Amino acid sequence: MFLKSWIQSLTNRMVFNGARRRYGLPTLTRNSARRNPVVSAFVAGSHLETLEARQLLTAMIDPATQMFSVAENSTATTLVGIVATTGAPDGGQEFSIIAGNNDVDMDTNLAFAIDATTGEITVNDAGDLDSENTATFTLSVDFSGGGGTGTITINLIDVDEFNPIFTLDDYPATVAENISDAVVIATVSASEADLTGAVSYAITAGNGAGLFEINATSGEVSLAIGQSLDAEATTSHVLTVTASESDGPDTDIATVTITVTDVDEFNPVFTLDDYPATVAENISDAVVIATVSASEADLTGAVSFAITAGNGAGLFEINATSGEVSLATGQSLNAEAATSHVLTVTASESDGSGTDTATMTITVTDVDEFNPVFTLSNYPATVAENISDVFVIATVSATEADLNGTVSYAITAGNGAGLFEIDATSGAVSLLTGQSLDAETATGYVLTVTASESDGLGTDTATVT
Numbered sequence: 001m002f003l004k005s006w007i008q009s010l011t012n013r014m015v016f017n018g019a020r021r022r023y024g025l026p027t028l029t030r031n032s033a034r035r036n037p038v039v040s041a042f043v044a045g046s047h048l049e050t051l052e053a054r055q056l057l058t059a060m061i062d063p064a065t066q067m068f069s070v071a072e073n074s075t076a077t078t079l080v081g082i083v084a085t086t087g088a089p090d091g092g093q094e095f096s097i098i099a100g101n102n103d104v105d106m107d108t109n110l111a112f113a114i115d116a117t118t119g120e121i122t123v124n125d126a127g128d129l130d131s132e133n134t135a136t137f138t139l140s141v142d143f144s145g146g147g148g149t150g151t152i153t154i155n156l157i158d159v160d161e162f163n164p165i166f167t168l169d170d171y172p173a174t175v176a177e178n179i180s181d182a183v184v185i186a187t188v189s190a191s192e193a194d195l196t197g198a199v200s201y202a203i204t205a206g207n208g209a210g211l212f213e214i215n216a217t218s219g220e221v222s223l224a225i226g227q228s229l230d231a232e233a234t235t236s237h238v239l240t241v242t243a244s245e246s247d248g249p250d251t252d253i254a255t256v257t258i259t260v261t262d263v264d265e266f267n268p269v270f271t272l273d274d275y276p277a278t279v280a281e282n283i284s285d286a287v288v289i290a291t292v293s294a295s296e297a298d299l300t301g302a303v304s305f306a307i308t309a310g311n312g313a314g315l316f317e318i319n320a321t322s323g324e325v326s327l328a329t330g331q332s333l334n335a336e337a338a339t340s341h342v343l344t345v346t347a348s349e350s351d352g353s354g355t356d357t358a359t360m361t362i363t364v365t366d367v368d369e370f371n372p373v374f375t376l377s378n379y380p381a382t383v384a385e386n387i388s389d390v391f392v393i394a395t396v397s398a399t400e401a402d403l404n405g406t407v408s409y410a411i412t413a414g415n416g417a418g419l420f421e422i423d424a425t426s427g428a429v430s431l432l433t434g435q436s437l438d439a440e441t442a443t444g445y446v447l448t449v450t451a452s453e454s455d456g457l458g459t460d461t462a463t464v465t
Contacts (some may be wrong), residue, residue: 059087061143061150071157072131074123080112080154083119083141093147095119099140104128111137112154119143121152131156132193160248162193171241173221174259177231181223185212186256188219190243198246204253205240212239212258221256231262231299264352266297275345277325278363281335285327289316290360292323294347302350308357309344316343316362325360335366335403366403371458372451374398378463379449381429385439389431393420394464396427398451405455412461413448420447427451429464 061083068081083095094116101110103125111128114121121139123129139152166188173186190199200216213224221239223229239256270292277290294303304320317328325343327333341362348355374396381394398407408424421432429447431437447464 059085059093059143060147061141062086063150064148065151065153067153067155068121069155069157070123070129071159072129073159073161074126074129076123076126078123078126080121080123081152083114083121083143083150083152085119085143085147092144094144096142096144097121097139098142098149100138102128102134102137104130104134112139114141121154129156131158131196158194158196158247160194160197160245160250162197163248163250164190164192164197164199164243164245164252166190166241166243166252166254168254170255170257171221172257172259174261175229176263177229177260178263179223179229181225181227184220184222185258186221188214188221188241188243188254188256190219190252190254192245192247194245194247196247199243200246202242202244203239204242206238206255211237214241221258229260231260235260235262235300262299262301262351264298264301264349264354266301266349267352267354268294268296268301268303268347268349268356270294270345270347270356270358273358275325275358275360276363277360278365279333280365280367281333282367282369283327283333285329285331288324288326289362290325292318292325292345292347292358292360294323294356294358296349296351298349298351300351303347304350306346306348307343308346310342310359315341318345333364335364336401339364339366339403366405366455368402368405368453368456368458370401370405370453371456372398372400372405372407372453372460374451374460374462376462378465379429380465383437385437387431387437389433389435392428392430394429396422396429396449396451396462396464398427398460398462400453400455400458402453402455405453407451407453410450410452411447412450414446414463419445422449 062085066084070078070080095114096116097112097114101112103110105125105127107125107127109125111125112121113124135156137154139154141150141152143150167190171186171188175183175185188201192199201214201219202216203212203214210224211227212221214221237258237260239258241254241256243252271294275290275292279287279289292305296303305318305323306320307316307318314328315331315333316325318325341364343360343362344357345360346355346357375398379394379396383391383393396409400407409422409427410424411420411422418432419435420429422429444465449462449464451460
């Protein structure tokens with residue numbers, strides 16, 4: 001009896017394992033069967049068509065997590081992959097995507113489709129495949145009828161859609177001729193919009209002498225190790241740099257224009273220590289008062305000029321390039337206020353900090369701006385007829401506001417008999433030497449006196465009564 005039960009149990013287990021092998025399931029040993037109550041019941045003699053046995057033989061998504069890849073430029077209906085299962089479908093099971101099937105381009109068409117029967121996943125909307133936007137889709141796939149849910153990851157394979165593009169057409173740089181090979185002269189930069197496209201750089205023209213090198217990754221341009229620049233030999237280098245992509249054959253080019261400046265060896269030197277100038281006070285701001293000059297012996301050193309002292313009132317300006325000194329726009333001189341101005345002019349070099357200074361001594365001459373003006377229009381005087389010719393009858397006075405204009409006086413009317421005279425300098429009126437008055441002959445005289453200026457033709461008149 002025991003032997004018969006043992007033989008039956010062994011026979012059932014062999015049948016069960018044969019079914020499992022047919023559907024791709026692992027076989028069971030005697031011990032593993034004992035640990036599984038459903039299997040144990042089967043092996044002990046349960047019928048193969050019980051509910052528990054059917055569940056063991058139902059097809060399932062296996063493994064539960066699966067991964068596929070598809071190029072981002074794939075067209076609709078392109079096969080992405082087939083969901084893997086184990087076991088034999090019972091005819092009523094269907095595949096469906098229940099989550100993660102995004103409509104990236106928002107056109108209401110989902111990215112992928114799945115065949116309900118075969119589990120084939122295909123591209124549904126090619127417009128949703130853009131690795132630069134969405135690199136991965138994680139789909140939840142349901143296998144109804146006991147087959148469970150699986151996670152299907154679809155990675156988009158980036159394809160070469162874009163070319164490298166430099167941010168600039170030219171990268172200008174200015175460096176001194178004495179820079180070392182550790183100095184970064186310029187850094188070029190190019191972008192490549194593909195997800196996996198990397199850019200590398202190379203100097204492809206303009207470097208025949210091998211002076212320069214470029215970091216293929218960073219785009220930094222520098223002198224090649226041990227090389228140096230010489231402004232006296234060449235003041236400009238134009239390199240052609242090519243950007244190449246890692247995911248295709250396309251390139252872009254840009255230039256690096258390197259200007260080499262001379263090293264400062266000499267300072268500016270004025271040709272004179274002082275530049276004297278004499279000008280009238282009424283010059284306009286267009287008149288060049290004086291021109292300073294300085295030289296700088298460096299190859300490319302240019303000299304510029306500036307007034308650095310003596311111009312507190314802002315009367316003067318200097319052309320920074322030509323060294324011409326003139327009145328600032330709208331300014332004027334006034335000899336009555338100042339007859340001399342001493343400016344300090346500094347010459348600076350363009351290639352360093354060296355300077356030189358010189359002075360400009362400007363002498364301002366007075367011009368005739370004003371006429372003489374008497375203090376009174378009439379100078380009355382009353383005298384006895386017996387006064388002598390040394391007696392001062394009256395003294396006239398006129399002023400002249402010009403700095404160096406002086407006034408002189410003369411009797412220009414009313415002195416027909418020649419009785420009177422006037423001191424041309426003091427304006428004192430008296431009887432002419434040897435003359436006398438006679439009340440019985442005339443009791444009154446009206447003299448016209450004219451004041452003249454020394455620096456022009458202006459005059460004024462007054463009377464002495």
